[in-house]
Amino acid sequence: MEVVVITKRGTLIGRMQPIHNGHISVIKETLKEMDEIIIGIGSAQISHTIENPFTAGERILMLSKALTEHNIDPSRYYIIPLEDIACNSLWVAHVKMLTPPFTKIYSGNPLVKELFQENHYDVITPPLFNRKEYSGTEVRRRMLNNGNWEKLIPKSVTKIIKDINGVERIKYLNQKEVSQL
Amino acid sequence: MEVVVITKRGTLIGRMQPIHNGHISVIKETLKEMDEIIIGIGSAQISHTIENPFTAGERILMLSKALTEHNIDPSRYYIIPLEDIACNSLWVAHVKMLTPPFTKIYSGNPLVKELFQENHYDVITPPLFNRKEYSGTEVRRRMLNNGNWEKLIPKSVTKIIKDINGVERIKYLNQKEVSQL
Amino acid sequence: MEVVVITKRGTLIGRMQPIHNGHISVIKETLKEMDEIIIGIGSAQISHTIENPFTAGERILMLSKALTEHNIDPSRYYIIPLEDIACNSLWVAHVKMLTPPFTKIYSGNPLVKELFQENHYDVITPPLFNRKEYSGTEVRRRMLNNGNWEKLIPKSVTKIIKDINGVERIKYLNQKEVSQL
Amino acid sequence: MEVVVITKRGTLIGRMQPIHNGHISVIKETLKEMDEIIIGIGSAQISHTIENPFTAGERILMLSKALTEHNIDPSRYYIIPLEDIACNSLWVAHVKMLTPPFTKIYSGNPLVKELFQENHYDVITPPLFNRKEYSGTEVRRRMLNNGNWEKLIPKSVTKIIKDINGVERIKYLNQKEVSQL
Amino acid sequence: MEVVVITKRGTLIGRMQPIHNGHISVIKETLKEMDEIIIGIGSAQISHTIENPFTAGERILMLSKALTEHNIDPSRYYIIPLEDIACNSLWVAHVKMLTPPFTKIYSGNPLVKELFQENHYDVITPPLFNRKEYSGTEVRRRMLNNGNWEKLIPKSVTKIIKDINGVERIKYLNQKEVSQL
Amino acid sequence: MEVVVITKRGTLIGRMQPIHNGHISVIKETLKEMDEIIIGIGSAQISHTIENPFTAGERILMLSKALTEHNIDPSRYYIIPLEDIACNSLWVAHVKMLTPPFTKIYSGNPLVKELFQENHYDVITPPLFNRKEYSGTEVRRRMLNNGNWEKLIPKSVTKIIKDINGVERIKYLNQKEVSQL
Helix, strand or coil, X not given: CHHHHHCCEEEEEECCCCCCHHHHHHHHHHHHHCCEEEEEECCCCCCCCCCCCCCHHHHHHHHHHHHHHCCCCXXXXXXXXXXXXXXXXXXXXXXXXXXXCCCEEECCCHHHHHHHHHCCCXXXXXXXXXXXXXXXXXXXXXXXXXXXXXHHCCHHHHHHHHHCCHHHHHHHHCCCCCCCC | CHHHHHCCEEEEEECCCCCCHHHHHHHHHHHHHCCEEEEEECCCCCCCCCCCCCCHHHHHHHHHHHHHHCCCCHHHEEEEECCCCCCHHHHHHHHHHHCCCCCEEECCCHHHHHXXXXXXXXXXXXXXXXCCCCCHHHXXXXXXXXXXXXXXXXXXXXXXXXXXXXXXXXXXXXXXXXXXX | CHXXXXXXXXXXXXXXXXXXXXXXXXXXXXXXXXXXXXXXXXXXXXXXXXXCCCCHHHHHHHHHHXXXXXXXXXXXXXXXXXXCCCCXXXXXXXXXXXXXXXXXXXXXXXXXXXXXXXXCCEEECCCCCCCCCCCHHHHHHHHHCCCCCHHHCCHXXXXXXXXXXXXXXXXXXXXXXXXXX | CHHHHCCCEEEEEECCCCCCHXXXXXXXXXXXXXXXXXXXXXXXXCCCCCCCCCCHHHHHHHHHXXXXXXXXXXXXXXXXXXXXXXXXXXXXXXXXXHCCCCCEEECCCHHHHHHHHHCCCEEECCCCCCCCCCCHHHHHXXXXXXXXXXXXXXXXXXXXXXXXXXXXXXXXXXXXXXCCC | CHHHHCCCEEEEEECCCCCCHHHHHHHHHHHHHCCEEEEEECCCCCCXXXXXXXXXXXXXXXXXHHHHHCCCCHHHEEEEECCCCCCHHHHHHHHHXXXXXXXXXXXXXXXXXXXXXXXXXXXXXXXXXXXXXXXXXXXXXXXXCCCCCHHHCCHHHHHHHHHCCHHHHHHHHCCCCCCCC | CHHHHCCCEEEEEECCCCCXXXXXXXXXXXXXXXXXXXXXXXXXXXXXXCCCCCCHHHXXXXXXXXXXXXXXXXXXXXXXXXXXXXXXXXXXXXXXXXXXXXXXXXXXXXXXXHHHHHCCCEEEXXXXXXXCCCCHHHHHHHHHCCCCCHHHCCXXXXXXXHHCXXXXXXXXXXXXCCCCC
């Protein structure tokens, strides 16, 4: 009986475009309270936009390597891509379908919190860690403006972004359309 | 033969977030002209947003109780949830699939009117009843600002909104996100 | 508080292709136990097949007229079309989104029962009423074979099926394809 | 006014897996009655199965080259891929959305005929041309059994099937699964 | 072997709301470099909005007649409607599924270019032809403001737009909503 | 550069209803050849049927615990749920979107092999390990017939199936429908 009943499991969801140091800090903090955590990669179906440059597969790779870099025990987390769905009313059931059983959700998003509360989950707002710099928006802004984005993210994530030419991709997507088609 | 051929049936569609006194007045007015009416609950799949706080099921309950409160004969109307679809060109066929046969559509929305006109329906713009106050936008605005929203809607709808903690929901959803995930 | 908390509400789901006397008996029986019932029209998106000849809108019309014929108080039921969805895991949330709050589900289908039980609903198997004759399969079989299908269904449903040329439709669909396209 | 009103336009729909001599004969016959025809490639989204080996794009190429081979005036036809949709009730609107205006539909399929008749189109059953041999099922059967499939289809279609290794594809797909995953 | 291997085929994609002289010039230019071209009608599922007034079927008709008007050899092009899809990562495979094999893509849109480059296609930015006037936005603007839109588009397209009351449609859709539903 | 270029990564896909000893053997074998593997949980959206009793989340949990039980280094695999899609032609792009970059696919399924071969992946048929017993079909058959299913699967998977009442679920779903709705 113990796996389901006794293991304390909590869920965190983020788009992680890309993974940054703030994600790592929140994950470490959550692992102090939980036996295992589920890390949902949100908007998994979206990629190749300025706000969402990376595919779900690329983000899974980044997160996986970043957690290894930080010596976080891999038997304590699950990384699961979560596609958006059209109906907010179905979101909790959708997450539940794709994840091991859990009872706590860590989120600062009012919609996520409201939906899980209505479904009787414990909802916890995770603490913030240097939020002004450690944010996906700031990382992407620096990528577009040749700023120092590398210092905001784990080294292993930097490496992957370079391997896949991630900065070139976001700059390319940011070009003005030149077309009359 | 008379059910299909002789019964005069008309359709009204609204998001009804939530049902207000304007809806009731339009429904009463339409019932003066039609034998039976179909009331479509639009954007049925959307809920838990500031603009669309209530689920289709909650809106069906509200409308049903409000019409009973106003002593409108239940054998004269059908309440039918209508989900949005991606293609405007399929909208008329979608509505037709989900509703008893009808020949008239009551709407003030140019897109709805255009689509039904192209499909040879009679299109009628219903009269307005104190539109400035009797509007979903105004009701939701007052909910967020502790205004007197109750006076704009039927008593039975107020009761349901209180039962489901509807005002708390919309206020909760209106909070600023506090998250770096 | 009483609407949500005190009203005892139960849900029945059937494809109703078409509505027959068995449906009416089950509905009457259920209304002895419940204050209000929700009648879900299943597989609402399917029509024009041998197994599912009628559209959701036609079935809503049939059911509504049949319940009036049987003098069932219309303030005690809600008729709601329910489209199938791909994921069984989302089915309960899908039904919940489209219906007023309820706590009991009446069904003889193992999948429906399992899904609602896992979501902590009371599940009740409704009694059978002359199941051999009062079944959609039997009604459709008689339609195709010029049998006496009328005696298995309410008079008002017979009338609607004749108005919409329902028997011609099912016979037409039953023809062999003659095509090399 | 004449394009829409005066041009007589008819529609034919087939899966064309692959295009065979029967299709060509029906198209020629239809062009005797119509000014222009629309040729819908049905089940456009399906490919890589035994019954549906070719993609929509491959079928568009085959049909286009076959009609050129038969000296059919290209200003008199439109080739349009049509994906299947879940709801029969929306099928006519779906076809209408993707095609130039037309008034006649040529089909031997009872469902297609019923749906278009209910929407007030003229429905015509096209004649058959050596249906036993000129059929997609027969062509695919011969491909799997090293029979003479080439004589059933236009030369240009044979050429394309060879270019894309179509026979190898269908034989490969026909293998038994060897897996315990 | 030559159809697939030797024929030089390139693809152009545009929403063509509506087709204008700029489209025709780009198509003519592209045909100087390619043996055959594929012309994708983008956002095929969208119609009846101010930005996208025409259905895919109407746009196919317009383009077809315009190319005939300009004496472009119909055996050298394919006109194919392309619906939008939710995932950018699947876009190239989606286009590939619906089109004859091609190796070059002509586009000025950074997202399209990035996606096809990542899939190893040759990407070419087509030249601009009087882009300020020859643009869908400008044509629709003039339609709404009674300007001279006819001079920006082929005569045959003007005729079709008049036949289908296209200008009335866009003006009608542009009306302010008058409704409290 | 080394993550993407040098790491040898291969992909295995299975429905894993449930995970059995055959899966573990294939995974161990594959890890002899690859640096890292991606394990796709196929038909992730399906659950609560006789053939597919478990949700994707339950299968992720099972697989994760089974691999830990077998002391397989968690930094060498990624477990990723893969929902089915309607179009075979999009399958490879769909898998690619959701996974870290890989070059080899291990599969005994002709469709999967054909699709990946057409997209220039290396395709390898994995060896079989006591396939007659180590198969999902056999495990589910024994569950329904009170056979010794436990000996076919890892201990940790047995434990989870008991925790979630998995055998009761599959037996319940296997009951005959008793309903006239």
